[in-house]
Amino acid sequence: MNGPVTAGVAGRPIGHSLSPLIHSAWLQAAGLAGQYLAFEPADEAGFTRLVDRIRTGDLIGINVTAPHKETALALADFATDTARAAGSANVLALLDGHLLADSTDGRGLLETLADQAPGLDLSARAAVILGAGGAARAAVAALRAAGAPEIRLVNRTWARAEALAEVFGPPVRAAGPEALDGDAGLVVSAAVSGDFPDLSRLPAGAAVMDMTYMPLETPLLAAARAAGLTPVDGLGMLIGQARPAFARFFGRPAPDLDVRALALAELARREAQP
Template sequence: MISGAARLAGVLGWPVAHSRSPKLHNFWLARHTIDGAYVPLPVAPENFATAVLGLRAAGFRGANVTIPHKEAAFAVCARVDDTARRAGAVNTLTFAAEGITGSNTDGAGFLANLRAHGVNPVAGPALLLGAGGAARAIAAELLALGVRVRIANRTPERAASLAAALPGIEILDWARRNAALADYALLVNTTSAGMHGAPELDLDLARAPASLTVADIVYVPLATPLLAAAAARGLRTVGGLGMLLHQAVPGFSLWFGVTPQIDQEVIALMAADIPAT
């Protein structure tokens, strides 16, 4: 039950029905008996700025932002933090008296998930496959830690524009991705390949060193074909669900005033309706 004084937040996306964020945030709200609600907010791109201003006027504390609005969210903010500036995109909005503040928690969520799996992100060089929004957020966080980061993307122009936006990033030819694996401590799939309904990632792990950690940010299915292939070779693997959970923590604590925990209960709840393979 919520009262007339309930704290409100939600997730803006188009479409948004697939989003798992309402299930997660409302679980945490119930666990902490917080008078609040977190709702899906389907908003078409042409209505994004109007919707954000309307939510703020209606007393919402803030909102998460998902595809395709992360760049538009950057543009509506009066202030953005360093993570959002480096990522060039915002996934967490907070509505304050002084204006709208934006942050990007995707990269920090990725790092927190790596650490939760016992992986040290600064153990050695990282190879990121993909050059979309998630790649940029993750690359920015790894660079900030001093990690040597290379990206390889199917479409070279997109890799070049990511590298131009993030000084320090190096580019690897997509055609060299298999042969180059020997040089890395961490491989991250940030492409949407391997997602249910999408083609599998075209990658051969034969040259992967035994010390390579393979992370996939795709979390539907939980064990992507890439993770299954890596596990079959005895490599350490990190799935994408934990990133989704960890990226949600800062928003929840800003809007609802409690820092939620990611434990086995919440992981099991969120994994329950995601296909395993």
């Protein structure tokens, strides 16, 4: 890598993102002359112009978050199987002169489940996904690939859950609140709304994950903890999806650095602000 290079994260809003903190810490630890910035395109046209900066070499790549993940996939020249399965991309970078779309969200989800719920066997019991948007689709793709015997989609709009289930086919299906009954071993919230089903329906030993990391302890995770279930926060997923993105952008693995501690300190600082 010759001279300083720039990567970043694009979304709207983006001011809350911890990605610049995480990637900048890795850059410093690796001794690389680079920077990682936050970009907030005002609209789809602005996002397209930002992507054009990758094609011209002004940027080496970007992470992508809401609301641009589906557009990111559409703008790419080609995509990984993972991105196609997820129906969206959170990583855009040049590969052999062509724009590549990838999705590392599923990897981040599986890594944080392995870390924070080590006793969870994804192939043994059904998984429940709250939500039916892009984040839910990435979760479904990852859990399906991990061997979940059944994936139940719970969404306020039944038609959206049913449409997503049809994209994947069995073992994915739309379900109501009864999805948490009996044998569900995992609940993952990929929903914007703070509403969630009654967790008392879940069996002992089940894990509950919230993709949100602000706040770190969401009402869903607080309820899971109170019910004696295993809570899994969204910060682990953020860090897990960032590692392969860093390697893609900067050509080497992320350094062995406790970025979770840095992120927790930053979250505490923000909470302390008036």
